[in-house]
Every structure is written in C-alpha cells, then in structure tokens.
Amino acid sequence: MSSYFMNCCLFRPRSRSSFFAPRTFALGALFIFCGLSVGQSAPRLKAIELVKEAATSFGRGDLGLVIQICRQALTLDPTYPRAYTYLGAAYQRRGERQTACNAFNRVLKLAPGSPDAVRARRGVRELACNALAVSGARINLRLENRWSATSGIAALAFSSDGSQISGGGSDGAWRLWRASDGRLDRLERGEGVEAGATAAGPHFFALGLGNGQIRLFDANSGRESGRIEARSGTVTGLAYSPNRQLLAAAGSDGALKIFDARTNSLQRQIPGDGFFVSSVAWSPDGRFVAAGVGSMVRVYQAQSGHLVRVLSGDGLPVAALSWSRGNLLAGAIGYKIRVWNGATGRLQRILSGHRLSVSALSFGNGNTLASGGYDQQLRLWNAASGSSLGAFSLHAAQIRALSFDGTGKRLASGDQNGLVGIWRLP
Structure with missing residues (x-):
C-alpha cells in the first residue's frame, strides 16, 4: 500500500x-x-x-x-x-x-x-507565527499581531497617527481596533448592508456602505459624527486626498463624487457611463484622482473633473488601485498588476506571481507595493523594478483589504473570514 x-x-x-x-x-x-x-x-x-x-x-x-x-x-x-x-x-x-x-x-x-x-x-x-515565506523572500516581513473579527473584512485603514485601525465588515459593522494589540475599542453595528470601503481622515474615519451612505466616526470617541448621502448604489471606494481636505467616493452607479472633508458638502460630481467603479486613488500631489471603471483606469483632474487620460488593461475588470508617493499608479487586473507612470500614463511594469485574481493593493514607502487576492497569499513587490520581494502565508481565505500606515513600516491585511494580520517591515 x-x-x-x-x-x-x-x-x-x-x-x-x-x-x-x-x-x-x-x-x-x-x-x-x-x-x-x-x-x-x-x-x-x-x-x-x-x-x-x-x-x-x-x-x-x-x-x-x-x-x-x-x-x-x-x-x-x-x-x-x-x-x-x-x-x-x-x-x-x-x-x-x-x-x-x-x-x-x-x-x-x-x-x-x-x-x-x-x-x-x-x-x-x-x-500567529511569524510570516512564512512560501517563495524566495528578499525582505524580512514579520507578523507582529493577528486577531479575528466576527465577519469578513471588506476594508481596512490605519489612523493618521498609526495607533488605530478602522475596519469595515461584510456585516456592515464598523470596528476600531488598537493597532498595538488588536483590542477592539469600538464596534458600531451594521444596518443590514455590507461595508464596501473605509478611509482615515485627520480626526475621523469614513465608512462606505452598500446603501450609498458614508458614515463618519470621530477618531477620539469612536462615535458616529455624521453621514453623507453619497449615491444611489454601493460605495465601493473611498480615499482622502493627501492633505485630508477632500474625500473621493466611488460607487456601483458609475459616478465619482468628491466631498469637502470639513463640511461634507459635495464639491464635484464626475458622471459615469453605466460602468461599475471599483476603486479610487489620489495622486501624491492631490491634483488628480484615478478611478477603476470597468476594465479601464480613468484619471481625472480633481479640481475641474476633466478627464486627463484613460489607461487600459486587458479586458478584465480593475479590482483595486493604489498610487505611490513616487507617482507610480498600480492597478489589479485579473491575476496581474499593471504599474503605470502616474505623470505620463506610460505602462512601466506588469507584475506576475499571483495564481488567482488580485483584489487588494497598497503602496508603502517608496516603491514597495503589497498585493493580495483569491490565492490567499500576501505578496510584496518593488513596483519600480518589477522584482518580487516574496510571498507570505497567513490567510486561509481571499485577502480583501490591505493598508500601510503612514510610516510605511506596518501593513494590515484582512480576509473574507475575518482574520486581520499586522505585519512589520524592516
């Protein structure tokens, strides 16, 4: 036998x-x-x-x-x-x-x-063992902490000072954890709709919901401080501008809306053409905002709403976007990640390594890019050179959310089963 x-x-x-x-x-x-x-x-x-x-x-x-x-x-x-x-x-x-x-x-x-x-x-x-590199690692990524939520993680964002992590769940609830030890500091129950996106402002967190609303929470008290009636469909992407004065919201109704983060008033609406907008990202100088629209990435001038350029993929939907401080724009399209020069729109690299579709991206310091998806692997890249820095194993479900803190030294990852991992980069 x-x-x-x-x-x-x-x-x-x-x-x-x-x-x-x-x-x-x-x-x-x-x-x-x-x-x-x-x-x-x-x-x-x-x-x-x-x-x-x-x-x-x-x-x-x-x-x-x-x-x-x-x-x-x-x-x-x-x-x-x-x-x-x-x-x-x-x-x-x-x-x-x-x-x-x-x-x-x-x-x-x-x-x-x-x-x-x-x-x-x-x-x-x-x-919560230290991260295991499942393929040759060129960076010492260490698992610092991990914890589990009672629902799948749909979105994560570090607070401005890196001390807290905001999480949106598939149950529509908003959770605020202490980043150092994973203690749940605040839980706001959902309202029967999934949370599709979250973002951190200077003094508050924003949570986008499946009913088109954006809930705002005070970072100090954790209490709800306001709501924005953003759209008729699901809020699928949220991003604060680099100076934290504007909030861009993408959604399933195809429109891109930009709000004043201080007054919550609508500053500009960029109409859609019926295509689902999956994600949104700001340029490092705050002058441009990119939106994943169907199988394309559209780059708009934030102040005027003028369409600057259209970046095409390979016919597959754009699942995630991230724009680096070094002006590299990354888009998750199918199993691959396309990296464009944010200033010119020229395709710089195509990153290959994931075995299944990529669903989350986040840039850290410089050119370090984190990616995760349906193959349950967390991967790190040098987006400028196109080299892989390693693949790391922790999650046993689709990785749906990634977020670097402001220093670029800590990375939060969240999956469909509710597991959150906090990673430390050298």
Missing part, C-alpha cells in the same frame, strides 16, 4: 475542531495498517514506525512522550515532515508557542503541498 494512501487514511478533511483532537485518533490506528512505500530508505522507515507510536501517544494525551519519540525520529530522518507535524501539535498543546511555530514552519518548507501542511498552516494561523 502506498504512502499516498497512508496520507489519505490519516489526513482526511476535518471540521473546524482541532485536527489532532483525541477523538480523531481512531484514524491514527490506520497508520499501522496502511503499509510502507517501496524504496523508502531504512532511516525513513524507522522514523515512520516511531511516528506511529507518537500518534498513539498523542491520542492518549502523553505529550512529553510524543515529543521524545518525534525527536528520536528526526535524529534518524531530519526531513520527515510528519514527525515535525506531531512535534508542533504537541508543543502547541503544551503552550510552547515558538517551538511549535518552528516545527510547523519546518513542515511547510519540507512538504508545502502535503496533507501535513494542512495541519501546519492551521497551527501557524492559530499561534
């Missing part, structure tokens, strides 16, 4: 309960009867036999013996991923976080596509 069948015997899909819960270990007995693959080395065969014993001991709750046996197995075969899997699970049960993280990360390096990796990824998420 093959080792593949042995994996299938022991590693069937599980419910959300712990993978190595004692009640699941009736399956562990199958380990003994599944047989061994022909051609295995003698050390690997002996390690397999030892890990069978570890599985039985884990089912009895004898964690010390599990650790002892797995260590013995790894002296025989240091590359046997299942030994690291049981070792990590045992240390996790004992509350020895860093040692468990080391074991789980070792599994992911040795056998990223194996059944053992399923359990290891769960451990990494549960323990």
